Amino acid sequence: SQQGEEDPQALSIQEGENATMNCSYKTSINNLQWYRQNSGRGLVHLILIRSNEREKHSGRLRVTLDTSKKSSSLLITASRAADTASYFCAKGTAGNKLTFGGGTRVLVKP
Amino acid sequence: EAGVAQSPRYKIIEKRQSVAFWCNPISGHATLYWYQQILGQGPKLLIQFQNNGVVDDSQLPKDRFSAERLKGVDSTLKIQPAKLEDSAVYLCASSTLRRGFSGELFFGEGSRLTVL
Numbered sequence: 001s002q003q004g005e006e007d008p009q010a011l012s013i014q015e016g017e018n019a020t021m022n023c024s025y026k027t028s029i030n031n032l033q034w035y036r037q038n039s040g041r042g043l044v045h046l047i048l049i050r051s052n053e054r055e056k057h058s059g060r061l062r063v064t065l066d067t068s069k070k071s072s073s074l075l076i077t078a079s080r081a082a083d084t085a086s087y088f089c090a091k092g093t094a095g096n097k098l099t100f101g102g103g104t105r106v107l108v109k110p
Numbered sequence: 111e112a113g114v115a116q117s118p119r120y121k122i123i124e125k126r127q128s129v130a131f132w133c134n135p136i137s138g139h140a141t142l143y144w145y146q147q148i149l150g151q152g153p154k155l156l157i158q159f160q161n162n163g164v165v166d167d168s169q170l171p172k173d174r175f176s177a178e179r180l181k182g183v184d185s186t187l188k189i190q191p192a193k194l195e196d197s198a199v200y201l202c203a204s205s206t207l208r209r210g211f212s213g214e215l216f217f218g219e220g221s222r223l224t225v226l
Contacts, residue, residue: 033214033215035215035217040222041219041220042114042201042203042217042218042219042220043153043201043203043215043217044217045214045215045216048213048214088152088153090215092213095158095165095166096141096158096160096165096205096207096213097155097158097165097166098143098155098215099155100145100152100153100154101152102151102152103151103152
């Protein structure tokens with residue numbers, strides 16, 4: 001089973017717009033991570049937020065975590081064509097284990 | 111710093127044949143993972159090694175899949191015999207161990223398997 005289910009499954013926006021995707025999970029976590037995957041490539045780590053954190057920023061990325069709702073969101077501001085990719089959230093648990101969700105496919109149109 | 115190396119990048123085989131994938135993690139990374147990613151889905155963990163010991167192989171189809179990590183460094187994943195549903199990208203990743211909690215994973219480019 002896949003923990004960390006993303007919503008929406010696909011997203012199409014214009015360059016310059018913001019993109020928001022959400023992730024829900026079922027059991028307790030140590031941290032929540034977001035990864036990007038360009039077509040035909042491996043996954044690249046974007047950001048990690050610990051269970052005791054509520055918000056984190058990295059460049060044009062903003063991640064929030066609500067442990068009471070077991071949900072997280074990733075916001076990409078001022079999107080660019082190069083942001084076109086699949087984005088995955090992953091639940092981090094003890095034992096160095098990471099469980100991925102199904103991903104959100106983002107298309108940024110120039 | 112060299113990244114995670116995987117080979118081959120692409121492999122096409124007939125069903126019931128065997129195939130092996132190789133992974134060389136980032137130097138010094140104690141934890142190594144093999145994930146299976148079917149087209150349009152997220153990666154699914156097949157096996158996780160801590161040094162050369164298996165931490166989690168609960169989702170590895172052990173009747174056909176096997177994996178080993180020699181001397182706690184390189185790893186191979188083997189499928190024998192392959193089925194059509196094994197067509198997927200096999201991703202290798204590595205990470206450092208941070209007091210037992212999951213940290214950032216570094217992924218290789220993946221090995222794409224097509225079973226005909």
